[in-house]
Amino acid sequence: MRWGTDPGVYDARAVEETMRWAHHFFGPGRYFGLDVKGLENVPPAPAMLVSNHSGGTTIPDVWGFAVAWYDRFGTSRPLHLMTHEVILATEATGRYFATRGALRASEAAARVALTQFGRDVIVMPGGEMDAWRPHRRRWQVEFAGRTGYAKLALRLGVPIVPVAHAGPHETLWVITDGRKLARTMRLHHLARAEIWPIHVSLPWGLALGPWPHIPLPARFSYRVGAPIWPEACDGAPTAAQIAALDERVRGAVQVELDDLARSYHH
Numbered sequence: 369m370r371w372g373t374d375p376g377v378y379d380a381r382a383v384e385e386t387m388r389w390a391h392h393f394f395g396p397g398r399y400f401g402l403d404v405k406g407l408e409n410v411p412p413a414p415a416m417l418v419s420n421h422s423g424g425t426t427i428p429d430v431w432g433f434a435v436a437w438y439d440r441f442g443t444s445r446p447l448h449l450m451t452h453e454v455i456l457a458t459e460a461t462g463r464y465f466a467t468r469g470a471l472r473a474s475e476a477a478a479r480v481a482l483t484q485f486g487r488d489v490i491v492m493p494g495g496e497m498d499a500w501r502p503h504r505r506r507w508q509v510e511f512a513g514r515t516g517y518a519k520l521a522l523r524l525g526v527p528i529v530p531v532a533h534a535g536p537h538e539t540l541w542v543i544t545d546g547r548k549l550a551r552t553m554r555l556h557h558l559a560r561a562e563i564w565p566i567h568v569s570l571p572w573g574l575a576l577g578p579w580p581h582i583p584l585p586a587r588f589s590y591r592v593g594a595p596i597w598p599e600a601c602d603g604a605p606t607a608a609q610i611a612a613l614d615e616r617v618r619g620a621v622q623v624e625l626d627d628l629a630r631s632y633h634h
Contacts, residue, residue, distance in 0.1 A: 371462030372453065372472040375481040379467040380443035386468055387438050394435040399585050400428065400535070404436040406592030410529055413445060414482040414489075415595065416521050417529045418617050420509050420625060421492035421499040423536030424567065425580045429499075432588040433490070433533065448481045448489045450474075452496070475520055482526055490531070491517045500545045500565040500578060506537040507629040509622045511614070512562070518598075518613040522605035527595040528617055532624030534632045539583030540569035546576075589632060591624040 371377075393399045410417070422429045430449060437447050450473040456462040471477040471489070481487045492498060497512040509532075521528050546564035553564060568574055569581035598613055 369462070371459075371466040372451070372456035372470055373477055374466075375446070375448055375469075375471065375477075375485045375487060377466050378446045378448070378469050380446075382467045383438060383443045383446075383469070387435060387443075390431060390435050394432050394588070400432060400583075401587040402432060402436060403587060403589040404433075404592075405590070407436065407440045409592050409594050410441075410488075411527050411595050414486050415527050415529050416478075416482065416517065417447075417488065417490040417531050417592075418517055418621065419490060419492050419531035420533065420621055421494050422501075422506065422533065423539050423583065424499055424542070424565075424569070425496075425578045426539075426583055427499070428539055428583045429533050429536035429588070432536065433531070433590055436590060446487050448478075448487055450478055450489055450491045475516060478517075478520055479524070482520075482524055493517050496563055496578065497545065500542055500563050500567075501537075502544055503537065503542050507534075507625055509618055509625060511618055515610050515614040518610045518617065519605055522598045522601045522609055522613060525598060525601070527597050528613075529595050530593040530617055530620035530624060531590065532593075532621050532628060533588060533590045534625065534628040535586045535588035536583070538586040540567050540581050542567045587632075589628050591628060593620050593624050596620060 395402050446469050448469045448471045451470045453472050455465055456470060456472060471481060478489050481489050493511040493514040498510040501510050543566045546566055547562060550562055550564040565578055566576055571582055572579060596617060601609060
């Protein structure tokens with residue numbers, strides 16, 4: 369089976385089981401403290417949540433937001449994460465993540481979830497470029513010029529909810545994203561990889577490559593902004609419409625992240 373293409377494999381009981389153990393790690397006074405504000409801004413389903421991405425391949429940012437989401441809305445309102453296909457590539461990981469809502473990051477999968485199932489999706493357009501941005505740029509949104517989410521939102525007329533978070537990028541120290549090294553190694557052609565980061569993390573110490581790490585404890589703060597409704601679009605959206613919506617969404621996420629930067633260490 370090609371996992372991550374069918375939202376219908378979502379299993380509410382599997383999510384409930386995962387949330388039970390996740391609450392041992394995420395929440396007030398836990399290993400990862402949770403500070404979440406603005407979930408009341410999420411409109412009725414279907415909606416497209418668009419977020420920055422932090423914390424490397426272990427994706428601690430996703431786990432933290434999932435806990436907050438299901439605490440608020442319950443498993444009767446699934447949230448589908450659009451993710452890199454490598455996470456869904458094996459039978460074991462594919463089954464695990466797909467039954468918990470993960471979908472391959474493609475227009476087709478997102479469209480099916482939003483229209484045929486009427487469910488919410490969360491998109492992190494920057495992908496690995498954002499998740500592995502250097503520590504000095506942790507307060508800077510990096511969508512890497514990817515605008516497919518905006519094009520789809522315009523076509524479907526679904527609201528976009530900007531989400532910003534801070535904290536997951538404190539669970540390791542990214543020295544460089546290694547873009548030049550990745551180009552030299554031709555990783556884009558070999559593994560669809562634009563980066564080959566150098567980082568300090570557990571258990572590796574100084575590591576070369578996007579290896580999963582054991583996250584250091586940190587406080588995870590999330591801010592959910594007001595929904596952005598795309599303008600009416602007859603037919604295919606123009607390049608100008610896509611660029612304008614992308615700029616508006618990136619700006620909204622950056623505003624929330626700037627606010628977190630001012631308050632995170634206070």
